[in-house]
Amino acid sequence: MDLSQLTALAAVVDEGSFDAAAAALHLTPSAVSQRIKALEQSAGQVLVRRTRPTAVTGPGEAYLRLARQIDALVREAAVETRADGDGRDVTPVTVPIALSADSMATWVLPALATVGPGVCFDLHRDDQSRTADLLRAGTVMAAITSVDEPVQGCRSERLGVTRYRPMATPGFVERWFADGVTVDALAVAPMVVFDRNDDLQERYLQRRTSRRLTPPRHYVPASADFAEAVVLGLGWAVLPHEQSDEPERRGGLVELDPGQHVDVELHWQQWTLQTPALEAVAAAVRAAAADHLL
Template identity: 55%
Template sequence: PVEGGPPRMASLSVAVNADSLATWVLPALVPLAEQFRLDLHREDQDHTSALLRDGVVMAAVTSQAQPLPGCSSTLLGAMRYRPMASPRFLARWFPRGVGAAALHRAPVVVFDRKDDLQHAYLRRRTHGRADPPSHHVPSSADFCTAIRLGVGWGMLPDLQSREPETAGELMDIDPGHGVDVVLYWQQWRLQSTTLDRLAAAVAQAATVHLIQPPSG
């Protein structure tokens, strides 16, 4: 290396869903950033394991519990999502409450074309009868902003929606019908202090921020 040049740093390649990255994973990785290069791949939690399977990353936050060949799988906890909207949007599109007809008409915000959270909620609440107009906003922060501004309703994690909800900018359109997305940590099954440190940092943050299963 050139004298005085940047030091060589090992790379940590991790696949993470956008909401986890925006709310709890990135802060957990900050202490490692001084010693390792972070190579973060954003992908839907139902698809992050494909990047691990293909060897693109060494670890992934995923909704898949079954470990991939050559990998280990550890439960992290659950992120709770609730259908949220601005008060003005709620008053306009759901004046008589949430029902199949209203859900079929009311615009919905979807992260991207792999994001099935909103439509999974719709299938459950309307028995598959709702197909509302959809807006695609593929950024976690902008997705929340679009809902707050009244572009449509959408499923937001409590980690992201609590503050604007407390401020009166967001409301739960259908209390009691949230969805818990259970997340797992999968990584290559290797003896590696680097992977061990990475896994420990993520697991510790998950214990603080994610819903944990009841003990015992």
């Protein structure tokens, strides 16, 4: 297997086309195409979908993951050989990570800030139930996910539980839940939802009512703005304590349904391939999770 072929595969997937990959690699599109064809002939399978943008096939995921791993090892070797005494000459290693918007907005970014200047981050945001798909596809080296079953070629460890409580403003509760949190009230009271993949509010409704309700909803696909929308009284939503504690202390938010909550168990999955940068990131995430998760 020619390493230049694996490099071409990663570039075609990352850049979204053969032409863009050629520009990134300082090659002609024909040269990139030849390398991909040679790799596919060696594998005996189609590895890249010739779509717009290009995408890796199922069989291609293993080769893409291999390409990422080799690139990580090469970059780690470069760091070890080029660093001077104070580390200023270090070429940072980029670690791509998949995580949810809630994790990014609350406890993960402060954890990553402790890793040091030798590592850069390429963060991919998705629902915690879907981040493992990015790991499986070879897009990222690690993921914070609700999936505990290790992705092939990865190891998994439990981080803890994020607890989400249904929260709303006092005025919102007075208007929509004057007679208590009933099925009828939940069916009509507006709620705030992150995006179409966010099912946390639905999980609360299903558990609370054992029915499928379709109340009005506001879609607010940014974590900080999502919490702000609840504080402003647009609707109710389930929030982690990092986003609800301060406005709750100020009296801006109250528990909509005391004693009710939605728990999401989180896991750290990463390549079994060990590199100093990836292990440093894992240690930082693990320590922060111990402080923030249940």
